[in-house]
Amino acid sequence: MIRLMVLAVLGLCSVVLARADFLPPDQAFRYQLTPAADGRVMLHWDIADGYYLYRKGFAIEGTPKPVAGIDFPPGEMIEDEFFGTSEVYFHQAMIEIQPGAARTLSLTWQGCAEAGLCYPPQQASVTLPGTQGSREPVPAEDQQLAATLAGGHLLWGVAAFFGLGVLLAFTPCVLPMLPVLSALVVGRQARGWQGFTLALAYVLPMALTYAALGVVTALAGASMQAVFQQPWVVSVFAALFVGLALAMFGFFTLQWPGWLRDRLHRAGERQRGGTLLGAAAMGVLSAFLMGPCMTAPLAGALLYIAESGDVMQGGLALFALGLGMGVPLLLVATVGAHLLPKPGSWMNAVKVGFGYVLLGMALWWVARLLPASMVLALWGIWLLSVALTLWRTTGQRHAPVTPGGLLAGALAVVAGGWSLLMLGGAAAGGESPWRPLASWVSGAPAPQHDFMARFQPVPDIDTLSAQLAQASARGQWTLVDFYADWCVSCHVIEAEVFGDPAVQAALGSAQLLRPDVTDNDADDKALMQRYGIIGPPTLLLIGPDGEERRAQRIIGEVDAAGFLARWQAATEQE
Template sequence: MLKTGKRHLYLFWSLLTLLAITLPVPTQAQFADFGLSEKAPVEKLAAKGYLSLDKVQPGSQFEIAVVVEIAKGWHVNANPAKEGLIATEVTLPEVAYLVFGEVVYPAGDVLKLGSIGEAPVYHDTITIGIQADLNQTAPIGPSTLDFQLQYQACDDAQCLLPETLNFSIPIEVVGIEGTVQRINEAIFADIEFGAPLGTAADEGSLQRALSGGQVWLAFLLVFAGGILTSLTPCVYPLIPITVSIFGANESAGLFKSFLLSVVYVIGIVVMYSILGVAVASTGAVFGQIMANPWVVGFISLILVTLGLSMFGVFEIRLPSAVQNRLNTVGGAGFAGAFAMGTVAGVIAAPCTGPALAVVLTYIATTGSLFLGFWLMFTYALGIGLLFIGIGTFSGLLSALPRSGGWMYILENIFGIAIITMALYFLKDVFPVLQNFLQNSLPFFAIAGGLVLIGLCLGKLTQRFSGIPARVKFQKACGLLLAVIGAYMFVGGIQQPAGPQLNWVYDEAEGFEIAKRENRLVMLDFYASWCAACNELDHQTYSDSAVAARLDDYVNVKLDFTRTSEITKALTEKYQIPGLPVVIFLNAERTVLKRFTGFVNAEDMLSILDEIENNAQ
């Protein structure tokens, strides 16, 4: 019996030794995968994320690429996967200030899997694309985005249990004064993104054309926007300048006038494009430059000087040597036209509207300076189309008789228009010019009366030079009344129609009133160059229902048109990344609601309902 037991023990150890020797290598690997070996498990998959921009600004769109490296000999199921198989899928983080678009998965390679049949799979290295939209409330500073990747790894012999891989992507959010540029272009080159995410409600068809890849439509809209801009009042001062440059050259034929006009417009185009690209590339806000008091003052001084010369107060003449050089046939004449065009481009700069603001934002957020340059080039061509026509046919003025009061009438009207625009530019520098403006019929009736009285007293058929002192005084009074009336009309149109809110323009004063009267506070952060801010004034705050509800609030309007120590402190205090921003608070400065961008009257009423319901 003992001998039989020893024989069985010997047989057991012999079989165990034989099993260890003959066990297939793949089976050992499987044991390793299930933790039955001391050997460390092999990583089947690794993931790393990349951004399309080195920094991201609030309100901008960007892309994310997830590069997945799959170990040799292994594969994961594609997305979409064959029915019944587990697809590889990225789980997006839940971030309040970030909106993700559709995740773009690459096409898989078809692999025949035994009884399952053909199925799409990924192997080696794949890149997954994600579009993202950072809203205006995003906090400034560095942070991380935490993603997850679900997958099931398989080889030729087995499939492991589904796993989840965690990985993070660093992101840095900078303010509107920061600079951004595109990076990792080689990684994003092969990702076929669809149309970008929808943008905010205040962005129009131009933004949708840009973001949707319809470049031809974007150029068409920009060109149309330039033509419409050329019809706005602040371009009027350029008309007499154009006439004076080309109409005074009596010897120029129609063709040469056309060429000079084209060169003149090219000067506008070049100046405009260079200014726009320079501003966008440095991350600055174009409107802030044009809101600088020194810039506005310089432009207004030029306009007043031109206007007074139109009245005949004095003559603006170049030195004879310079005048003779500019009047010579050939390159000098064209050089003079180009130089005057660049000056005209500066004067026309305040006419930039929402279309150009969208283009500049697009450049700043994508870094596409090349596309942005040509879009602004097209915009300026649209502005210049009017001046090509004026410059081409202005030479015909030389065929008209020079004597007679009709020419003086034309010059006086142009002078009134030019000085009116100087006052219009100065209204954002001197609040007294802004505060009395209204958008109402009685106000316009007064303005019209002043213009009519001014034209009657203004002696438009005469110039200041060569008339008696008494007539000069009468003419000066008449022209002054005409300018004031014209300014009231032009400035009044820009004001919101309907009810007017009672604004407080100091933060501390607003909260003092709120504490004293136990009222809620609305802080409105705005700037004169902010198109969406103007839409809030004209379409939302002017609504009678909204105005009636906001009458119970302390409404504080904080001007960010120009950067100052006060605006810097408010920016840091309230984390203002862009404009407009509206914040509702109680008297203890507790934030009740905050939104960025334009909202219409209906949405504003819903916001007020939410605030008041929560406050009860």
């Protein structure tokens, strides 16, 4: 089974590689800055055949003072598949700049290939002739990772992403997969080499699928989240976890049809202790579930692939990232299996526990599709069920009192009481599991609700440009929050970061914008493409000059302290 999956993934990658014949952006678009008369400078762009640059994709900013003037040559009007009617430059573009008091230039440009590939915006900083002391802007975390892949040795880049994968394994995105694999190992009592083989059958397809999905998605120019977190996909995954949970509770026995089961049994005589096919299928499913989580390491790998077109190196990096994420799973299956007691009645309790974990995962995934108060009610029902199950384990008569029984009883009382608070809070319109009665304490809307009302919608690029221009005229900072309804981390940031009083105070005078890319339509893709964004959550910090402080870009989940540190670092540069 594993060999077949490897061949399938390699075949898919070969198709992708066959299409990866586009030039890297630094070869498709080359620039040179040369002095001209009267203190002016000429920015000469050499554009490869079959490629073009957008007139509106240029942004030229001077530091420490703005440039005195910019003269763009007339371009050619085309009907572009990405941005509609556009003015573009073919072959070359000569831009005349009057630097004034500027000493360095921050350049932004964007171009496409006529064959159908559009590059994300590129950025660079150049020193004007006759000036010294300028410095390149500090790259952001995802840019550093992309640069590591592009400039470093292949083995070094792969090793770096393997280490990042190990770290990612302990994030809320990957950690829920630990009990899934543990259930496979515990349920089969696989030990030693058998446990390792079973875990490897889980981890290897997960890493292969993770790499293949990342490569294909990056080359297609789409967001992994939009593809694999559509409402119907999320609903299917949630229903699958509910079905697996019911099987754990004993409602039915999940198994292959008899004729297929017999054949698999005969073929797997030498693999006692594990079902490789089931582990491999769960590994592929896990890749679909974990892949959409937006983190800087993943964004760095995808950014590198999209910019350089080096699918092989980027694919290896993503494969190493997936293997690193699987290391803790392998440890659970091997080292942990030796510590498991012998089979007994305890296994039923473990199965029930895993059933509740699977139900919790189903609720966690479907939560993005439901109103917050309904989600709170469902979590209350889930916690109440856990409490009743714990209480039942302590309700046997004439049973000796044990420390474990006392602990289970105490947990049952606490869980049951809190679940009732959650249900009561949900009935009153509450939303937070940690503050279920917040809506009862005061009839006024929660402070974060008032704060979130300050976020202005951004439907397209033109609207965003106009809003940024208005903020620049007012000398105002802007926070741009790329959001989607199906993005779990977006809701976490809204509750834990934007709901924090210190964050609200820090953003008191800032303009707050929220492009909603839930639908992932043409306007949404254009907005993300404008800033080279892989997917939400991504937060842009844009200064009064209209330029993003790229080094402080936030990708993925962040807590209030981390956000404030980025915000302070960006604003203190002024």
